[in-house]
Amino acid sequence: MSISVAAFIVYFTINRLFGDPLDSIARRQASAQIFLLEQYVDQAPADQWLDRLNKVREVSEVRYELVPLASVRGQLSGHEAAAFERGELVLDVPHKAFYRRVDLKGERYIGSEEEAVSAQNLPIDIGFALQLEMVRYVIVALVLLIPIGFWSRAHWRSLQQLSGVADRFGAGELSARARMRPRESVYPLAERIDHMADRIESLLASQRSLLHSVSHEIRTPIARLEFAMELLRDAADDPVLSKRIDGMEGDVAELKELVNELLGMARLDAGQALQRQQFALAPALKDCVDSLPPAAIGVQLDLAADLGDGNADQRLLLRAVGNLLRNALKYANGQVRLTAARLGCSAGAQQDTSAVGAMGSVGAAGAVGAVRIMVEDDGPGIPPEERERVFEPFYRLDRSRDRSTGGFGLGLSIASKAIALHGGTLAVDESPLGGARFTITLPA
Known part of the structure; x- marks a missing residue:
């Protein structure tokens, strides 16, 4: 044009x-x-x-x-x-x-x-004259197009290279750089992007190092506090004092749990390597449910018969599922359900169809052989405007800001990062039970 x-x-x-x-x-x-x-x-x-x-x-x-x-x-x-x-x-x-x-x-x-x-x-002869004009403009167009074509090709390749670097950096490869030659047409832009990437990598490394160091350093005074309270409990005969010691021990345990969660977040943010292995999904999910703390509400299991084996980091995947189950148990009124199915398989076609139909707006069925795990509850649910933010670290809904529910707002964030490391997705929507439904989709 x-x-x-x-x-x-x-x-x-x-x-x-x-x-x-x-x-x-x-x-x-x-x-x-x-x-x-x-x-x-x-x-x-x-x-x-x-x-x-x-x-x-x-x-x-x-x-x-x-x-x-x-x-x-x-x-x-x-x-x-x-x-x-x-x-x-x-x-x-x-x-x-x-x-x-x-x-x-x-x-x-x-x-x-x-x-x-x-x-x-x-x-x-106007036709002859127009032919001469056409020939003239074709020659002009070719003279323009040939150098423009060569320049555009080089420019497009540079942009594609820059786009690839941006994709790799966005995917967590913080060492990705363009490193273009000064004669490239987009060299000034590439140089600024490289400087920006260097700065971001440095800031994130400093943040992870600080978080890791502080978390480790806090463990020492926590251990001393635990030892001191044990000694104090042995020497205390007053029931009122014993009750206060119980509260202090609860605070120390909460602080210790927070440190462990922060260390887990630091490892996930650093892009820890996955220890992938083959394991049976159904027994692993049952063990995950059995390992939950005792609760007044039981977890209903609905596992497909053809669930088969999974190739993932078993500890990290089950931690994500466990965090979702603990979150559901906190807010459920009386019902929590764990559903797992493999998409597109003939043996479980009927169950797969019902699971996909229940999903509604959560997303497409995914590739054949993908695994979908859903955790549902009949609690108050999550408002649509809050559903994206619940995966942010330390973010909690107003109704959960009390000690009765506990938590630090890190469980869902850790679950989201763990699933993302596996190349999957974690989404939340409304459950047919009336509360929230968290859906994990893992690639085949």
């Missing part, structure tokens, strides 16, 4: 500066008739001018006529009309004709200042 616009601009610029190329070609094609008029008829004395024009009319196939000025003025406009009034020869290319005033002062013969010479049926 840019080249087309540029071609039109060039065309009109040339027309404005040097005249219409079609007019020039047509003038060359009609040069014989113009020569007769200017070099034979015009050179005659005033009393012989009309006689010579009649002789030309007799021997030429072109029809020469004397016409009133008014009829010609009605056919011309713009610069053509101005040229005609100055006494210049004006070509009418579409009609294969030309016009010219006989005489501005009437010196040719009586009344000649009110007449014009009209020549019709000139040997002008």
Whole structure:
């Protein structure tokens, strides 16, 4: 489109500066008739001018006529009309004709200042002229396109390389850099992106190092506090004091749990390597449910018969599922359900269809052989505007900001990061039970 616009601009610029190329070609094609008029008829004395024009009319196939000025003025406009009034020869290319005033002062013969010479049926081939114009613009376009094509190809490859670096960096490969040569067209942009990536990697490394160091350093005073409270409990005989010691021990246990969660977050943010192994999914999920702390609410299991084996980091995957189950148990009124199925398998087609139908807006079924694990409860649920934020670290809904539910707002964030490391997704929506439904989708 840019080249087309540029071609039109060039065309009109040339027309404005040097005249219409079609007019020039047509003038060359009609040069014989113009020569007769200017070099034979015009050179005659005033009393012989009309006689010579009649002789030309007799021997030429072109029809020469004397016409009133008014009829010609009605056919011309713009610069053509101005040229005609100055006494210049004006070509009418579409009609294969030309016009010219006989005489501005009437010196040719009586009344000649009110007449014009009209020549019709000139040997002008517009098609040939247009072909020449087309050839001209094709040549111009090729001359422009060839260097632009080479430049665009190099520019596009540089942009693709830059896009690949951005994808790798966004996927967690913080060492990804463009490292382009200074002669590349996008080198200034690539250099700034590399500087930005260096800065981000440095900041994240400092943050992880600080979090890791602080978490480890806190463990020592926590251990001393636990030891001191054990000694204090042995020496305390007052029931009130013993109750306060119990509360202090609960606070220390909560602080210790927070440190462990922070260390887990630091490892996940650092992109820890997965210890993948083959293991049976159904027994592993049952063991995960059995390892939960005792609760008044039981967990309903709905595991497909063809669930088969999984190839994943078993400890990390079960930790994510366990975090979702503990979260569901906190808010459930009386029902928690764990469902697992393998998508697209013939043996479990019926169960897979029901699971996908229950999903609603959570997403597509996924690839054949993918595993979908759903944790549902009948609690108060999660408002739609909060569903994306619940996976942020330390974020908790207002109704959970009390000690009765506990937690630090890290469980769902850890689960989300653990599933992302496996290349899967974790989403939340409304459950048919009435509460929240968390859906894990793992690739085949």
